[in-house]
Amino acid sequence: MSDRVDYRHIADMPGLVLGTARFSKFSFDRHFHLDYHIGLVTEGVQRLGYGGKTVLTGPGSVSLMPPGEIHDGVGVGERGYTLRTFRLSRELLGSVAEDLSGTAREPELAGATLEDPEVAAQLVRLFDVMQASGQSGALAVQSEWLRLLNLLLTRSRAIVPQQESGALSPQQWQRVRDYCFAHLSEKITLDALAALCDLGRFQFLRQFKQTVGMTPHAWLLRLRLEHACSMLSRSSQTIAEVAQGVGFYDQSHFNRAFRQAFGVAPSGY
Structure with missing residues (x-):
């Protein structure tokens, strides 16, 4: 199998680049980056060296590499490995960190590897959604992006999250x-x-x-589906027109969400 690397810039989030790579022969010499990297090995195993130590990363691992961290990487075994990477500019991560911590200071992040299969799987799903659309503007994507970065930066002790309680007025x-x-x-x-x-x-x-x-996304999704019920029962609009009227531009997504919420397809309501 030949080595392959693909990159995708996220149009509405300047400073974010998604990388997908399949390596069977290629190995990374010692190097560094000028941006932040969040790495996910989704198939196979990578031997990663940084900070004077060597670790094995595979599915369920999340690697964090800040600007200037010297590291290398090579596959283990003959089958190679698949690597997905979020590449974040210093400006982008700094603005997110300020949003999360309330402090206008670049996060102090050292190279780290977190073993957490659940978080790794959530990052992979977020990666896939962003890569498929080339955008990050959807409410659900924005919310998940902030939640996962908050979790990673807090666990790696790069930021101290705001300890603030309270509700909207x-x-x-x-x-x-x-x-x-x-x-x-x-x-x-x-x-x-x-x-x-x-x-x-x-x-x-x-x-x-x-x-x-509820989260804003969950509440808004329910609001849209409730309005869809009203439109389906009181108008002659097609299902596609109803879907667009409540903010769904993918009818298959609308059908899945409707069935999950009410146990029946829109056509059966």
Whole structure:
């Protein structure tokens, strides 16, 4: 099998590049990067050397490499390995870290390997969604991106998360509801909802869940599906028109979400 490397820039998140590689012969000499790398070996095993030690990384491992960290990598065995990488510019990770910690300071991150199959699987799923669309603007993607980066940066002790409790004020909650009802057929982003409340994105996520008991994505998805029920029962619109009217631009996604919520396809409602 020949070696192969592909990169994809995420259009609406400058500073983020996704890398997918399959290596059977290629090995990385000692090198460093000017950006941050989050690495995921999804098949096979890679021998990774950094910080004076050598570790084996495979499915279930997450490797974190900050700018300037000297490291190398080589496959173990004859079958090779598959590597997926999030490459984040210093500016991008710095802005996310500020959002998460409330401190305008670049995170102090050393090379590290985390063994956590659940988190690794969640990162792979997020990678696949971003790679397939080339975008990160969907509310669910933005929320998961912040959640996972918060988890990684906290576990690696690169940041101290904000210890802040509380809920949205009645006025903030009303503004969010009014906006979602008024823009239900459009793409609604985390940035837009947080700005309505004059909060950072991660602060908004926590306060929204404290207020509602659901994540913004889960609440908005239910709102769209409830409106879809009303439209299906009171109008002559096609299922495709209903789907678009409540913000679904992929009818198969609408069908899956509807069935999962109500136990029946839209055509059976």
